[in-house]
Amino acid sequence: MKHTAADLHAITATTLSHYNAVAESFREGTRDHDVSQNIDALLRHIQGQAPLHILDFGCGPGRDLRTFTAMGHVAVGLDGSEAFARMARQDSGCEVWQQDFLELDLPAERFDGIFANAVLFHVPVQELPRVLQQLHTTLKPGGVLFSSNPRGENQEGWNGQRFGAYHDLEAWRTLLTQAGFVELEHYYRPAGLPREQQPWLASVWRKPA
Template sequence: MSIENDSPQDMAMQEAAERSTLAHYDQVAEQFWLGTREHDVSQNIAALLSALPAERPLKILDLGCGPGRDLIQFTALGHHAVGLDGSESFCQMARENSGCTVLKQSFLELDLGEAEYDGIFANASLFHVPRPALPEVLRHCHRSLVEGGVLFSSNPRGNREGWNGQRYGNYMEYDESAERLHQAGFEIIEHYYRPAGLPRSQQPWLAIVARKC
């Protein structure tokens, strides 16, 4: 992945961040599956699908699919779901759990093709991308969507970047997230905070629906 103006030291940091984060998920893969398989993300799935054509099955990329929970749901709704994750353990689990095609790819070395997908579902995954690498990741997403395709992202919000134990996180609020998406060629359709119905101070998650333009 080529990131303009990045020094070798910056690239090494980004690669180390991804390597450590993926190693963590490989180590806790079974525990992660047991702890998240019942999480209700139906609001997020509905937000993506409501922005896309309803009259036909859709091709959806679950970017950072983990053990495959949401692949199962998209398939049950009649869509063609493809998973992608950098964790070998997650990829194996997702294939077994969902029966879907699952690509093992680093976010820093994405190869998504061109105009391949109607929608991309990036639920709790893009925040692991170091800030300098995010523009190129978003450009890959933009290129892989059909005309008018939609990217859904949900990430923990904040104004910091750095380590949380073995995992690396990039936490942004709405204005910066929207700016990054606009720069990559997206227009914002809607955004909301989760969990629903709580004061903003108790809503750590920011969800954004953005269309390729």
């Protein structure tokens, strides 16, 4: 079923309202999450010298902005949540853009890499081709996109007050390929567990030079 403009507005407004309401508990609950495997997966594929310009897409409260900055890179955050954007600016000292994922305004060929950790699954499937194309455009030629999403069987819908779309590898691969990306690698998380205990699908993609 196709989402109407009113549907999309409700999806965005309800999901962001939820995150604004739980921002402080979300920050505390995710402060110590180890995503070093994901950060390493992005950085090792970028062909360039530090400082790299990284867009932390869906930066949340700013945990990973601090990590990229400590590694010597220039990180810019983007989040739809007003509370997260404020936290991220205060905690990281980085530039942070508050933008609705369905109404992005991104500069062309600005970034060496995009870190989209646990975020793109909030974009309704029908809007993903457009959003992925916008991410493709804001990468420099040869730039790299990392994404990690909770995997599923290509269904979408509400989980409490948050909207999500849950892709399997083949569907995700099709979407990214159609947006002009070339696959570099994929893996499941957490590492070292049986597949049924690995709910996250991580993948890395290049924009051709």
